[in-house]
Amino acid sequence: MLEIKERLKVLIIGSGPAGYTAAIYAARAGLDPVMYTGLQPGGQLTITNDVENYPGYPDGVMGPQMMTDFKKQAERFGTDVRHGIVERVELAGDFKRVFIDNGDVIETETVIISTGASAKWLGIPSEEKFNGKGVSACAVCDGFFFKGKDVVVVGGGDTACEEATYLSKLCRKVYMLVRKDHMRASQIMQNRVEKTANIEVLWNTETEEIHGEDHMTGVRVKNNQTGEITEIEAQGFFVAIGHKPNTDIFKGQLDMDKYGYIITEKSSTKTNIEGVFACGDAQDSVYRQAVTAAGTGCMAALDAERFLVEKEVSVVS
Numbered sequence: 344m345l346e347i348k349e350r351l352k353v354l355i356i357g358s359g360p361a362g363y364t365a366a367i368y369a370a371r372a373g374l375d376p377v378m379y380t381g382l383q384p385g386g387q388l389t390i391t392n393d394v395e396n397y398p399g400y401p402d403g404v405m406g407p408q409m410m411t412d413f414k415k416q417a418e419r420f421g422t423d424v425r426h427g428i429v430e431r432v433e434l435a436g437d438f439k440r441v442f443i444d445n446g447d448v449i450e451t452e453t454v455i456i457s458t459g460a461s462a463k464w465l466g467i468p469s470e471e472k473f474n475g476k477g478v479s480a481c482a483v484c485d486g487f488f489f490k491g492k493d494v495v496v497v498g499g500g501d502t503a504c505e506e507a508t509y510l511s512k513l514c515r516k517v518y519m520l521v522r523k524d525h526m527r528a529s530q531i532m533q534n535r536v537e538k539t540a541n542i543e544v545l546w547n548t549e550t551e552e553i554h555g556e557d558h559m560t561g562v563r564v565k566n567n568q569t570g571e572i573t574e575i576e577a578q579g580f581f582v583a584i585g586h587k588p589n590t591d592i593f594k595g596q597l598d599m600d601k602y603g604y605i606i607t608e609k610s611s612t613k614t615n616i617e618g619v620f621a622c623g624d625a626q627d628s629v630y631r632q633a634v635t636a637a638g639t640g641c642m643a644a645l646d647a648e649r650f651l652v653e654k655e656v657s658v659v660s
């Protein structure tokens with residue numbers, strides 16, 4: 344027989360700005376939330392550097408510091424933050440079952456999903472071959488290893504600009520490969536790239552192959568307009584082409600769009616299953632900001648609280 348470790352009112356999956364904000368609100372409402380942090384405690388902000396656009400930090404704040412502060416605030420009101428990965432869920436019924444990687448099975452009246460999104464990869468074989476041997480998706484984590492060297496950054500969004508600007512301070516030269524003749528990044532980020540002398544943007548350019556022996560030594564790129572092939576000597580290759588929502592464990596139970604973002608009701612965090620709420624990047628393919636994630640985390644906790652109150656009232660009456 345299945346042994347249930349405990350029964351909760353609110354279980355939060357994921358520990359980015361959405362999850363922690365949901366935790367702060369749920370804890371202050373006396374719902375004794377438990378949070379499972381997931382694979383990357385603190386979420387994507389732990390692998391970013393300066394956050395300059397989160398209100399309340401006029402001088403900016405380092406991403407990891409911000410997430411430490413979020414955690415402290417959630418714990419201050421009694422959130423039980425646990426290191427662990429949710430492997431499987433059964434969301435139907437009054438008590439949702441959540442299966443943790445240590446073998447624990449927990450039942451909970453509500454689930455708040457704040458599992459965020461993860462970096463996307465190009466999907467070419469040499470990218471996998473040299474992962475950790477020059478290939479990375481995080482300049483802040485790995486940039487240090489490329490001090491004084493030449494590196495390549497792929498992508499034309501804000502992440503790519505941010506990674507390129509960060510690396511430009513450490514590396515001799517940064518090549519940015521942008522597959523179109525324009526960038527998707529915000530103007531301010533593009534201006535920073537333009538003003539940085541050691542960043543060279545290669546437009547209409549795609550990666551053919553990363554090569555080397557033990558460690559990568561170069562990249563073969565192709566101009567998709569002229570077909571011209573160029574060899575770039577580089578010791579680092581940073582992929583910054585966007586993100587994929589971490590929602591695989593909910594497939595088949597929750598409604599999602601074609602990219603895997605969880606669909607929530609308009610002006611709410613309600614999913615297609617009662618008692619299950621989604622917030623942050625797991626359900627937001629449009630804004631994807633720390634501050635919007637935090638906002639929807641707050642909404643999810645309020646939605647969960649209301650759901651529990653209404654459930655109690657309907658049981659009593």
Ligand code: NDP
Binds near residue numbers: 499501527630
């Ligand atoms: P985006 O989806 O905005 O950009 C992805 C970029 O990668 C695009 O230029 C895209 O090209 C390119 N790309 C996608 N797939 C490939 C591929 N297979 N090969 C080559 N290039 C590819 O993702 P970001 O991660 O940059 O940004 C996500 C969100 O986070 C945005 O809303 C952004 O504003 C925000 N953000 C904000 C920051 C800040 O304010 N400090 C920092 C970082 C992100 P194409 O345009 O051709 O599709």
